[in-house]
Amino acid sequence: MTDTARNADTVAASAGTDRGIDGDWVSRLADEVVVEAKRRGMDTIVCASGISPSGPVHLGNLREVITPHLVADEIKRRGIACEHIMSWDDYDRFRKVPFGVGVDESWNQHIGKPLTSVPPPPGSAHDSWAEHFKAPLVDALTRMGIDFRGISQTQQYTSGAYREQILHAMRERAHIDEVLGRYRTKAADPAAVVAGQAKKLDADQEAAAAEAAEGSGAASEDDGTAATGYYPYKPYCDICQRDTTTVTAYDDETTALTYTCACGHGRTVLLSESNHGKLVWKVDWPMRWAYEGVVFEPSGVDHQSPGSSFVVGGQLVREIFGGERPVGPMYAFVGIKGMAKMSSSKGGVPTPAEALEIMEPAILRWLYARRKPSQSFDISFGQEIQRLYDEWDALVRKVTGDSAQPGDLAAYQRASSTAAGELARTPHPLPFRTLASVVDITTGHDDQTLRILSELDPEDPLESLDEARPRLTCAENWVDTQVAAEDRTRVRVEPDAELLSGVGESEREELRVLLEGHADPALPRLEDAWSLDGLTTQVYGVPKVLRGIEADAKLRDPELSKAQREFFKLVYRLLIGKETGPRLPTLLLAVGLDRTKALLGH
Known part of the structure; x- marks a missing residue:
């Protein structure tokens, strides 16, 4: 067993205590969930996520999945039976055509249909819109070690699994309407709530506040109120398949439900037999809490404003469905640096699958595991990705050297392994x-x-x-x-004769020492320094020894730093025609010894 794995096992053992780990938000939430499950008398703890595959499931949505995963995984590490369920909200209506997913305005004809009844983008290997966007997320979650039981809401509703809950909600519609009425007059504008959160972040996210609230399940979401009365059930039209329907009558005894549709169709169906519709969101969510026995489910800031679904659901689950609201912390935004708050309806925002193209699974997990859900953060795909890997490698060294703080150690362990074992890793990780x-x-x-x-x-x-x-x-x-293409490194094919002929005596001496070495034993011939560490000493040492300083001396000197920068610029210009580029030792290795000598005029 490696030292890293052994130290991670130590963390796992300490995470099994009742109090968990100091500074570890996962352990603290797990403690709370375990206590709540014991109070309810539950044998198996249920942690839940909900994802609507209405478009690309982006890195903001990932927080909805990874937060319950980490808590459920911690509970499993303690030897307690726990299940993470993933509710695929694929029976939701198709709200609008996203940008940048390969479809045109002709898909507008499907607005209002269930996501599983909308055709996928052209060329897709999947049979519906929902499956097309679910598949890459499932693959990404598998690569990240996130185990869950998926529940298709299309399957649940169309199979009649919720029939008794639907009939009960319709019988209790007056009571539901009364509960909702308590909040309608004091419901906050969800866009304003999101904007308030965005002001804590940056101007880009503040500008995207309205988009964040749209379709979020917050106070603006349809709660079943209509001119014909209150009905918590919304049928899909038997003719056009859309939910542009209005319930006009319902008989509690016979379960006969009459509706009209904007397409001109009208019909009466027996709700005790029909499976072509669903509860409105604010009733659907608490119904499922009770049905599945959910103990833990987080939600975004837009779900927890006054009058929104999580707040109202807490009343409905208890008063209507005889259940209890789960432990449900609010999670904050995840953004992409330089991009406003992510929204899958706009398209073009990075997904977990795309992130895994450039991040090892453990590192992507670490981005979420090391921060409390209430902490917002940005993910950068630009130059900052190099610093992210550097930070991860530094953490690994601390873990291996047994010098990591408990909170960092816990975050490492949760990023690199699950209760089922360690994630695959790079055998020989290089910077x-x-x-x-x-x-x-x-x-x-x-x-x-x-x-x-x-x-x-x-x-x-x-x-x-x-x-x-x-x-x-x-x-x-x-x-x-x-x-970008203009930022790519292109090594010169031939030496720059003009530049070489114009260098001064001091510059020519720097090049000579770099290639031929110096009396200082730490600065040999270039070929004898041919390793990353050796070349690092070599390139930094040349300006030192020419100023009477030992090549491997460690010191801070502004004048020396300036001289080093000027020397580096000269070498870069001779090798690649620019004054900056990859780290010089790496560049020299890449160019190769013979070609380096030739380009430097040797």
Whole structure:
């Protein structure tokens, strides 16, 4: 067993205590959920998520899934029976055509139909809109080690699983209307609530507040009120398949329900037999809490404003369905740096599947595990991804060296493993920024890539590229998708004769020392320094020794730093025609010894 795994096991053991780990929000929530389940007398604890596959399920939606997963996983680690259910809200209405998903305005004809009755985008391998957007999320969650039991609401409603609950809600419609009436006059505008949250973040998110509230299940959501009276059930039209219907009458004794539709069709059906409709959202959600016995389910800020579904649901689940509202913390926004709050209705926002193209699963899990659900944060796909990998590698070193703080140790353990075991990891992890630089220079040439990577550390050489994957694959994908063509590194084919002829004596001496070495033993010939560490000492040491400073001396000197920067600019210009580029030691390894000498005029 590795030191990292052994220390993670120590965390798992300590997480099994009643109090959990100091600074670990997962343990604290798990404590609360276990106590609540015991009070209810439940043998198996149910944690729930709900996702509507109305479009690409983005990284903001992932918080809806990963928060219950982490809590359920912690409970399982304690040896307590627990299940994470995923309610696929695929019987929801198709509200609008998203942007950027490969469909045109002709899909407007399907607005109002259940998501499982809408055809998928052209070329899809799936048979419905809902399945098309569910599939990549399921695959991503599997890669992330997130285990759950999926529940299709289309299957539940059309099979009659909720028939008794629907009939009961219709009998209790006056009571439901009275409960909802308590909140209608004091319901906050959900866009204002979201805007208030956004003001704590940045201007981009504040500007997207109205979009955040739209279709969120908050106070603006249809609660069943109509001019014909209050009915908590909304049928789908038998002719046009849309929910553009109005219930005009209902008989409690016979369960005869009469509706008219905007398409001109009208019909009377027996609700004790018909399975072509659903409860309105504010009644549907608390019904399912009671039906599934949910003990834990978080929700977004827009669900927890006064008069919104989580608040009203707490009354309805108790007074109508004889159940209890789950422990339900509010979770905050997750954004993409430089992009307003994510919305799947607009398209073009990154999904978990896309994030996993450039992030190892443990790192994506870590982004969520290390922060309380109430803490908002941004995810960057730009240059910051290199710093994210650096931070993760630093954490791994702390865990391995037994110097990590309890909270950080817990976050690491939850990111890198589940109750079922450890996630797959890169066997020979190299710094992401180094991999990205090498891939940038070699343009994906495997032989060249292996040559360079195997020379990074002569004491622990990489034997095959497979040892560096999946991190190497992530670096390749990042360079291909996130680095603009004008920012790619292109090594000169021929030396820059004009530049070489114009360098001064001091610059020429710097190049000579870099290539031929110095009397200082820490600065040998370039070929004898040919490793990542050796070349690092070499390039930083040249300006030092020419100023009478030992090559491996550690000191802070503004003048020396300026001289180093100027020296680096010269080498970059000679190698790639720019004044900046990949870290110079990595660049030298990538260019190769002979070509480096030639380009530097040797």
